Amino acid sequence: MDSQENLKIGLAQITPVWLNKEKTIDKIKSYIIDAGNKKCDLLVFGEAILPGYPFWLSFTNGAEFNSTIQKELYAHYLKNSVQIEKGDLSEICTLANKYQLSVYLGTIERAKNRGGHSLYCSLVFINAKGKIETVHRKLQPTYEERLVWAPGDGHGLQVHDIKNFCAGGLNCWENWIPMARTALYAQGENLHIAVWPGAYRNTVDISPFIAKESRSYVVSVSGLMRKTDIPADIPHYELIRNNAPDIMADGGSCIVAPDGKWVVEPVINKEALIIADINISKVYEERQNFDASGHYSRPDVLKLNVNRERQTPVNFE
Numbered sequence: 001m002d003s004q005e006n007l008k009i010g011l012a013q014i015t016p017v018w019l020n021k022e023k024t025i026d027k028i029k030s031y032i033i034d035a036g037n038k039k040c041d042l043l044v045f046g047e048a049i050l051p052g053y054p055f056w057l058s059f060t061n062g063a064e065f066n067s068t069i070q071k072e073l074y075a076h077y078l079k080n081s082v083q084i085e086k087g088d089l090s091e092i093c094t095l096a097n098k099y100q101l102s103v104y105l106g107t108i109e110r111a112k113n114r115g116g117h118s119l120y121c122s123l124v125f126i127n128a129k130g131k132i133e134t135v136h137r138k139l140q141p142t143y144e145e146r147l148v149w150a151p152g153d154g155h156g157l158q159v160h161d162i163k164n165f166c167a168g169g170l171n172c173w174e175n176w177i178p179m180a181r182t183a184l185y186a187q188g189e190n191l192h193i194a195v196w197p198g199a200y201r202n203t204v205d206i207s208p209f210i211a212k213e214s215r216s217y218v219v220s221v222s223g224l225m226r227k228t229d230i231p232a233d234i235p236h237y238e239l240i241r242n243n244a245p246d247i248m249a250d251g252g253s254c255i256v257a258p259d260g261k262w263v264v265e266p267v268i269n270k271e272a273l274i275i276a277d278i279n280i281s282k283v284y285e286e287r288q289n290f291d292a293s294g295h296y297s298r299p300d301v302l303k304l305n306v307n308r309e310r311q312t313p314v315n316f317e
Contacts, residue, residue, distance in 0.1 A: 004163045005281060007191070010035040010043040011274040013253040013267060015224040016052040019234050021080040021088070024051045028105070029095055034273055036099025041128075042162055046195050046223035046253075047106040047172050048121055051080040053197040055225060057144040059243035060236065072235045074148060081110040081119055084135060089124065097130025102162050104169050104221075106195045108149075109135065113312045118150040123169050123195060125160055134158045138171040139180060155310040159187040164280045165217075169193035175206055181214070183306045186293040190216045190258075190283045198222035198249025200266050207266075211256040215286040217263070217278050218256040224271055225249040258286035 012031045017023035028050060035043040047053065056062065056073055064070060082088045089105075096103050102125070109122035121138035136156025141149040157180065159168040168184035168191075175181065175194045184192065192210055196202055203220040211218040225248040230241050247269070255263040255276050264276050290296050 005279055007042060007163055007165055007278050007280075008038075008040045009219060009255065009276055009278065010038070010040040011219065011221045011253045011255070011264070011276075012043055012045045013222060013224060013251050013274060014045070014049065014271055015226070015229050016049050018052040018225065018229055018231055019076060019080050020231065021051045021082065024049070025088075025091065028092060031273055032092065032095045032099065032101065032103065035275075036095070036101050038273075038275060040101055040275060042102045042104070042167070044104040044193055044195065044219055044221040045106055046221050047123075047197050048108055049223050050082060050105065050107045051077075052108075053223065053225065053249070054145065054148050055244065055248045056236075056240045057147055059240055062144055062147050069236055069239070070147070076235050077108065077148060078110060078117065078119065081108040082122075083110045083112060083116070084124070084132065085112045089126070089132065093126055093130040093132065095130075096126045096128065100128045102126065102128045102160070104167075104193050104195065106171065109137065111137070113310065114150070115313075119148055120152050121145070121149045121171055122152070123156065123171050123193075125169065127160065128162075133160055136169065136171070139174055139177065142173045153311040154183070154306050154308045157183045157306060157308060159184060159189050162191070165191040167191040167193055169195065172196050172202075175210065179304055181210065182292070182304050185214055186304070189214070190280070191278075192216050192218045194218060194220045196220060196222040196252065198224055198251050200250055200252035200268055203252035203254055204266050207254055207256045208260045208262075211258055212260040214292060215258045215290055216283060217258060220252065220254050220256075222252045223249050224251050224269070258283050
């Protein structure tokens with residue numbers, strides 16, 4: 001069988017070293033090495049895993065305006081966020097190249113072209129040569145996320161060839177946006193990457209739904225977070241720990257085939273490198289009777305326009 005038709009995927013369901021960029025990078029690197037040694041072609045991490053999801057907002061009255069507590073936590077988050085232009089992901093890129101492994105990595109990005117003081121929930125794609133191909137900034141932060149994350153743009157709505165597969169990715173509730181999904185489908189996506197902070201209640205429903213709609217493989221990868229994972233060296237540790245539930249993120253990473261059937265059922269409350277093999281033929285089989293951007297589309301009646309320009313407040317000439 002043609003080796004280009006098979007893909008070995010690793011789902012890194014991990015707990016970050018919460019709000020600590022350097023230590024979380026070290027953990028990410030260890031999973032890349034493990035996946036590389038196990039001959040994975042693609043490794044996916046959850047949403048915002050580097051350096052972690054802003055769980056504190058729900059437990060510390062995050063919407064209080066001009067709060068000293070919120071300002072200090074935001075400053076700590078900012079200092080531990082990722083600046084790609086400064087090479088924060090260079091060691092990860094080097095490992096991707098060493099093991100010829102593509103990586104989807106959920107990050108909190110401190111975007112230089114937006115001044116470097118606002119944060120974006122960004123899904124970074126690193127190819128098997130260690131090159132960052134796209135940085136997709138989440139189009140619309142959800143609910144309390146808007147207190148710390150800025151809205152992104154369409155620049156990262158792009159797909160990537162990995163062997164005979166065509167992969168694209170979205171962050172968390174972006175996966176519920178029909179037109180965001182459509183933008184990826186229309187570029188030939190047949191491997192949909194959905195990253196989440198960690199909730200079985202999300203992945204168990206939407207993953208099969210997207211697979212059936214797109215007739216693609218769907219890989220949903222989540223993080224984990226428990227009260228005991230809150231480090232004592234962050235600002236307002238006692239306040240957060242006293243108000244946090246025992247489990248904030250329970251995982252739910254899974255893979256669904258193009259017919260909506262489980263390849264890997266959601267994995268709960270377990271830190272692990274989950275590995276599975278998929279084959280492109282299953283996509284071709286399911287597209288025979290439905291192809292959302294091909295024979296089952298009517299572009300003469302319904303058409304989507306996408307602005308992929310990277311947004312910046314100033315153009316210098």
